Amino acid sequence: MRCPTLTELPPPPPDKTGWPWTEEIPLLPDKLPDSSSWPRISIITPSYNQGRFIEETIRSILLQGYPELEYIIIDGSSVDDSVEIIHKYEPWLTYWISEPDHGQSYAINKGLNITTGNLIAWLNSDDIYLPGTLATIARIYLRHPNQIIAGPVINYSQNGNNERIIYQKSITGFEEFLKFWSPGWTWHQPGIFFPEPALKKVGGLDSSLHFCMDYDLILRLLQITSSIIIDRPLVRFRLHDNSKTNSGDEFFLREWIIVSKRYLSSLDLENIKERDSFVSRKFALLIGKRIKQCKLSAVLRVFVIVHEMKITTKVFLMFLGEFLDWIKWKLGLQKYDNIHKDQQ
Numbered sequence: 228m229r230c231p232t233l234t235e236l237p238p239p240p241p242d243k244t245g246w247p248w249t250e251e252i253p254l255l256p257d258k259l260p261d262s263s264s265w266p267r268i269s270i271i272t273p274s275y276n277q278g279r280f281i282e283e284t285i286r287s288i289l290l291q292g293y294p295e296l297e298y299i300i301i302d303g304s305s306v307d308d309s310v311e312i313i314h315k316y317e318p319w320l321t322y323w324i325s326e327p328d329h330g331q332s333y334a335i336n337k338g339l340n341i342t343t344g345n346l347i348a349w350l351n352s353d354d355i356y357l358p359g360t361l362a363t364i365a366r367i368y369l370r371h372p373n374q375i376i377a378g379p380v381i382n383y384s385q386n387g388n389n390e391r392i393i394y395q396k397s398i399t400g401f402e403e404f405l406k407f408w409s410p411g412w413t414w415h416q417p418g419i420f421f422p423e424p425a426l427k428k429v430g431g432l433d434s435s436l437h438f439c440m441d442y443d444l445i446l447r448l449l450q451i452t453s454s455i456i457i458d459r460p461l462v463r464f465r466l467h468d469n470s471k472t473n474s475g476d477e478f479f480l481r482e483w484i485i486v487s488k489r490y491l492s493s494l495d496l497e498n499i500k501e502r503d504s505f506v507s508r509k510f511a512l513l514i515g516k517r518i519k520q521c522k523l524s525a526v527l528r529v530f531v532i533v534h535e536m537k538i539t540t541k542v543f544l545m546f547l548g549e550f551l552d553w554i555k556w557k558l559g560l561q562k563y564d565n566i567h568k569d570q571q
Contacts, residue, residue: 228295228296228297228298228319228321229254229257229293229294229295229296230254230289230290230291230292230293230294230296230319231289231290231319232251232254233249233250233251233290236286236289236290236316236319237315237316239286243283246287246290246355246357246358247283247286247287247289247290247355247358248283248286250290250358251290251292252290252291252292252358252359252362253292254292254294255292255293255294255362256294257294258294259369264294264295265293265294265295265365266295266344266345266346266365266368266369266372267295267296267297267343267344267345267346268293268295268296268297268344268345268346268347268348268361268364268365268420269297269298269299269321269342269343269344269346269347269348269423270288270296270297270298270299270347270348270349270350271299271300271301271335271338271339271342271347271348271349271350272284272285272288272298272299272300272301272349272350272351272352273301273302273303273331273334273335273338273349273351273352274300274301274302274303274305274309274334274351274352275302275303275304275305275309276305276306276307276309277305277307277309277351277352277353278305278307278308278309278311278312279307279353280352280353280465281309281312281313281352281353282312282315282316283355284350284351284352284353284354284355285300285312285313285316286316287355287356287357288350288356289316289319290358291356291358291359291360291361291362292362293361293362293365295344295365296361297321297342297343297344298319298320298321299320299321299322299323299338299341299342300313300320300322300323300324300352301323301324301328301334301335301337301338302323302324302325302326303325303326303327303328303330303334304325304326304327304328305325309325309352310325313325321341322341324337329434330434330437331351331437331440332432332433332434332435332436332437332440333434335349335431335432335440336431336432336434339426339431339432340431342423344423345368345372345422345423346364346365346368346376346420346421346422346423347420347421347422347423347426348419348420348421349416350417350462351417353465353467354417354462354463354464354465355462355463355465356461356462357381357460357461357462357463360378360461360462363378363457363459363461364376364378364420364461367455367457368420368422371455372422373422373424373425373452374422374452374453374454374455375398375419375420375421375422375425375445375448375449375452375453375454375455376419376420376454376455376457377395377398377414377418377419377420377454377455377456377457378395378418378456378457378458378459378460378461378462379392379393379394379395379415379418379457379458379459379460379461380392380393380415380417380418380460380461380462380463380464381393381460381462381463381464382415382464382466383463383464383465383466384466384467385465385466385467392460393413393414393415393418393464394413394458395413395414395415395418395419395454395456396411396412396413396414396456397409397411397412397413397414398414398419398445398449398454398456399454399456400449400453401446401449401450402494404442404445404446404449405446405487405490405494406494406498406501406502407442407483407487407502407505408501408502408504408505408506414445415462415464416441417461417462417464418460418461418462419441419445421448422452425448425451425452426448428451429444429447429448429450429451430447431444432444436482436485436486437478437482438478438479438481438482439479439482439483439485439486440482442482442483442486443486443489446486446489446490476509476513477510477513477525477528477529477532478532480506480509480510480513480532481532481535481536483506484502484506484536487502503538503541506536506538507538507541507542507545508545510529510532510533510538510542510545510546511542511543511545511546511548513529514526514529514530514542514546515546517529
């Protein structure tokens, strides 16, 4: 499907201006200079009750001016105005459905079963592509087919302040990506596009994972292909109260451990010790953070996860050590450092 123009789409709300409301980018030619077709790009948007944001997401995809777009929306039977908004854009959607499902991984897999593109990505219904993202990715694909393509993502708060660019530093190889405990380990899923042959070969997402399913998928992919990292930002990632990123570090830590254990044969004993020490310290700091926030249920939840991971004693002893260091700092007996900043 060729992307529509701004005048073809429904008018934006009267209080919305700029990209992707009142701005568009020029349409690309239907064919490449050699008369061949552009690579087809398939985008999946999983969504549930994101009526506040989904229209901006949809328009940021449809207004890319790209000649070979396949766009699929999988809604989990939203009860807000999401379905009404999706209906407005139905003529430009390859497929959409709204029905109860079993979470984000399940919804994305449902979309993956439909896609026919050369490159496949998913963009959540509270994020937006920057202008020209699809054209940029397509041109790189033409030079580097069958490789993962990844570019920076701009994190920003709901009020538009506190922007931070997240670079894809760690998707350079299997072992580098596996070691989430390494200093400077950074990557961000919204800025990643997957080659169809490799994706089909490794299968879809593990639907038993709800926070680190992308981490697991990329590890499988990096065992059979490589990646191309670019410096041009591709996506704006919205941070808000209901986003997964803000909903609980303990869940991410739990699933990082679960997934990394699947690939332990790739690590030596020293790396395993480093991982366990990193995780224990993170959980210890998280307990302190939740106590300071007076979130008793969250503290109990962390302890349940720690017990499940069979690291209760190590985490508890580390927490006591961190707590004693914090007391010394409060009494002026120890220098303030980044460890204690994590506890504030």
